[in-house]
Amino acid sequence: MKRNYFALVVIAIIVIAVVSAGSLHAADKIKIAKIGFEGEMTGFLSMYGQPLAHGHQFAIDYLNKVLFPKGMPIGKDLYHFELVVEDDGSNPSEAPLAAQRLLDKGIFAMITVLGSWIEPVYPKLAEMKVPMITNSPFMTEKLEDPWIYRYRNTPTQIMPGVAAYIKTKFGPKRATVLSEMGSMGTPGGQMWVDAAVKAGGIPRDQIEWQQYKVPIQGNEYLPYLTKATAWKSDVIFHGATGESSGTPDACAIYIQAKELGYKGYFGSFTGMTDVQARTILGPNYASYLGNVYQGEGVDAFTSPDAKMRAWGREYFDKYKEYPIDMIPWAWDEIMILVSAAQMAGTVTDGDKINKALAEMPFKFPLSKELKTPMSPLRGDKMWDEKGQALMEVMVAGWTKDGVKVPAAIMAVDESGKILRTTYPKPEVIKDLTKEWQDRNKK
Incomplete structure (x- = not known):
């Protein structure tokens, strides 16, 4: 009887060790891809920067923990995603410096609140091959730049x-x-x-x-x-x-x-x-x-869509803040950027990622995860010829x-x-x- 007991214990230990080793081995295979967010985390415009950052993190947690706990397949590798945040303190003169700090941290894409604040680093986007999505409502945004996109109402x-x-x-x-x-x-x-x-x-x-x-x-x-x-x-x-x-x-x-x-x-x-x-x-x-x-934009507590409102309540329960229209935008931006990388088959070749982003079809790998009510452009594309999306x-x-x-x-x-x-x-x-x-x- 004792022999059987000890045999079972030994088998259990071996199974646990094998499973643990397998889990560690799988975790070792998952690489990290970084997305940068430059915004107003402090100062008088933090009412915009903080919700956007929270919405981005909400989406990244969902990708890493729910959709792809074993890693999202991109090319021959598996990836989880990390949001890297730089605060400009609601100071226009600090914004370009914050954006440059992000570019120096190896991000494959950038998101910002007010793109016009970081215009001095626009040449760097092309030089370092990093596409950027802006959330600015102002028509001063230079969308003619092929590395810049806008995901919001204008x-x-x-x-x-x-x-x-x-x-x-x-x-x-x-x-x-x-x-x-x-x-x-x-x-x-x-x-x-x-x-x-x-x-x-x-x-x-x-x-x-x-x-x-x-x-x-x-x-x-x-x-x-x-x-x-x-x-x-x-x-x-x-x-x-x-x-x-x-x-x-x-x-x-x-x-x-x-x-x-x-x-x-x-x-x-x-x-x-x-x-x-x-x-x-x-x-x-x-x-x-x-x-x-x-x-x-359509916010998650005022939307006629009951499913979107339920998603908004999940966000509210986690962050204890109202899911304004920027929250669905922020979530969607992450889904769009990681889909562009997946379609390009890389997180390191910026030219391929930007090409996939520019020509992204309205129905793309994670389009079913979008929260913002949208309409296609240029037939079946996500963006118009300038890089502007069309949401309700x-x-x-x-x-x-x-x-x-x-x-x-x-x-x-x-x-x-x-x-x-x-x-x-x-x-x-x-x-x-x-x-x-x-x-x-x-």
Whole structure:
């Protein structure tokens, strides 16, 4: 009996040793491929940099632990992926240095928040053969560079979408455009004017365009809003016209407008969430937002797709932050880049990776993992000829209880043409409201 017992023990030890050795041997075979992220992890723009980095890491963890625990096959090797992050501190002069540090760390691809901030290293992308995806909304991005791609909605898509929705629902006759001055503000303001005319149907002589200097404090919007009220504007368009035109500035505008008694509508380019609104505007934030319609990407808590919302809850549970539209973009960017490497059969030959990326078909190895609603370009390609992707635009509104809901989902091309519009069914709004209530109980 004892002999049998000891024999079994010896066999068990041998089996464990063999399995462990096999696991170690398999782990030894898995190589690491690095993807770089240059962004604003600290400073006043960290509200954008941190979520993007989290979304990228969320995707990489999924690749390494769920889809390819034994390594993703690329060429003759197996790979896991590592996200290498460099912080620019929300400082434009630091951004090129942060990007160069990434290039020096052997990354096969780079992702950034504001590509225009790292223009000094653009020649290095070609020299070191590293493709880059930017998340910048500004039209100053140099997409004509064959190593640069953009995966996000642009002003030429968002602004016409917002203007068209407000035209359809409310038929405004007069409008005000607010924008910063400067190299970003003036082109951004002009795009709002163009959108109000072409998509919004408002005659140019019925649009007043006001530009403000930056930096600007919240109460300093009052003269501009007073003028808009005197102009009898039915709608005020603002957002994505520079660094001081984001969510905090939008909230400052809404506060001042309410104090003035402005009764018109707001069309904005901002992805404000209920968490941000509550933080900035206070517990009665809904009272400021009843006439606000904001253009953005489709975020994971406001999507009509229940599966995407479930994925958003997984993200929320892990990172304890709202899955804004940048989170699906960040996830998708990782799926796209590793697929390009797999299609190229290499993580070291940048020319092959960039060629695979440039000609990536709309249906590629991991396309089923994408979270962002997309449309193909150039027939069946992921990008247009400049490297711009086409994802759907969400025009979001707010219920009286402060729930952000989709007012419309649109496909808008880069010329501003509305390709299609869908409106959410009542049951979707009901589901979103219930999910919002459940989140706020926790």
